[in-house]
Amino acid sequence: GAVVSQHPSRVICKSGTSVKIECRSLDFQATTMFWYRQFPKQSLMLMATSNEGSKATYEQGVEKDKFLINHASLTLSTLTVTSAHPEDSSFYICSARGQTDTQYFGPGTRLTVL
Amino acid sequence: SQELEQSPQSLIVQEGKNLTINCTSSKTLYGLYWYKQKYGEGLIFLMMLQKGGEEKSHEKITAKLDEKKQQSSLHITASQPSHAGIYLCGADTFGGAQKLVFGQGTRLTINP
Numbered sequence: 001g002a003v004v005s006q007h008p009s010r011v012i013c014k015s016g017t018s019v020k021i022e023c024r025s026l027d028f029q030a031t032t033m034f035w036y037r038q039f040p041k042q043s044l045m046l047m048a049t050s051n052e053g054s055k056a057t058y059e060q061g062v063e064k065d066k067f068l069i070n071h072a073s074l075t076l077s078t079l080t081v082t083s084a085h086p087e088d089s090s091f092y093i094c095s096a097r098g099q100t101d102t103q104y105f106g107p108g109t110r111l112t113v114l
Numbered sequence: 115s116q117e118l119e120q121s122p123q124s125l126i127v128q129e130g131k132n133l134t135i136n137c138t139s140s141k142t143l144y145g146l147y148w149y150k151q152k153y154g155e156g157l158i159f160l161m162m163l164q165k166g167g168e169e170k171s172h173e174k175i176t177a178k179l180d181e182k183k184q185q186s187s188l189h190i191t192a193s194q195p196s197h198a199g200i201y202l203c204g205a206d207t208f209g210g211a212q213k214l215v216f217g218q219g220t221r222l223t224i225n226p
Contacts, residue, residue: 002159032212043202043216044157093156101145101164101206103214105157 003027004096006106013084014114021079021109023094029074030096034103035067038091050077084113118205120217127193128225135188135220137203145206146186147214148177152199160188160201190222198224 003026013019023033032051036044048064050056050071058064066088068080077096081088089112095103117140127133137146145164149157161170163179163186170177174197176189190197200221204214 004156006156034214043218046213046215049213091154095157097212102147102159102162103204104159105149107156108154110154 002098002102002104004030004094004104004106006094006109008109009107010110010112012112012114015085016083019081019084019111021081021092021094021111023077023079023096023106025075025096025098025104028096028098030077030098031074032097033071033077034095034097035069035077035079036093036095038093038108040091044093047079081111084111086113089113118203118215118217120201120203120220122220123218124221124223126223126225129194130192133190133193133222135201135203135222137186137188137205137217139184139205139207141184141205141207143179143183143205143207144209146177146179146183147204147206148186148188149202149204150199151202151219157202193222193224195224195226198222 005024007022035047038044047062048056048058050069052071056069071077093108095105097103119138121136148160151157161177166181166183168179174191179186200219202219203217
């Protein structure tokens with residue numbers, strides 16, 4: 001149980017385009033989902049927390065207009081990187097938290113902006 | 115702000131040897147989570163510790179949380195190649211796993 005999926009696993013896009021990443025909890029309802037960013041050989045940095053049906057809470061330094069988060073249902077959250085630039089290239093990982101005090105992580109999405 | 119220090123940053127051990135990874139917090143924790151990550155992949159949940167002095171084991175991995183709930187260790191007995199990866203500790207300082215702060219990770223290599 002507690003499986004979280006992400007789609008796509010890899011995406012390459014041109015500078016200036018927008019990219020949407022989906023995070024789904026497959027076998028449980030996620031009241032809260034989290035989006036992290038990870039640079040090579042570094043730890044995870046929390047970007048934002050999203051609760052179903054409400055606005056996401058962004059961490060300090062994360063541009064909410066740049067990284068749009070939608071948590072429309074208890075099993076789906078999306079992260080849209082708007083007008084992506086090469087510096088946005090990174091590994092994006094989501095996690096989902098259900099009834100238990102544990103975050104379960106997706107497999108990650110590697111974004112490369114050319 | 116919450117700081118979480120992991121040590122060592124990297125570790126190379128011979129297959130079959132035991133090893134320990136440490137995670138130290140600057141604040142008392144509501145919970146401490148251990149995850150394993152393979153490069154370029156997501157995190158696999160290993161164990162969660164919430165009570166001072168708590169110890170949990172799964173197969174050959176044992177995690178402990180000290181009485182003050184500021185320090186945790188992850189011990190692997192008789193290491194195997196499948197144990198190789200990056201181990202991350204995550205600190206819950208708000209309660210209910212609402213927000214986790216992660217250590218910088220320990221890269222474990224197992225030599226045959």
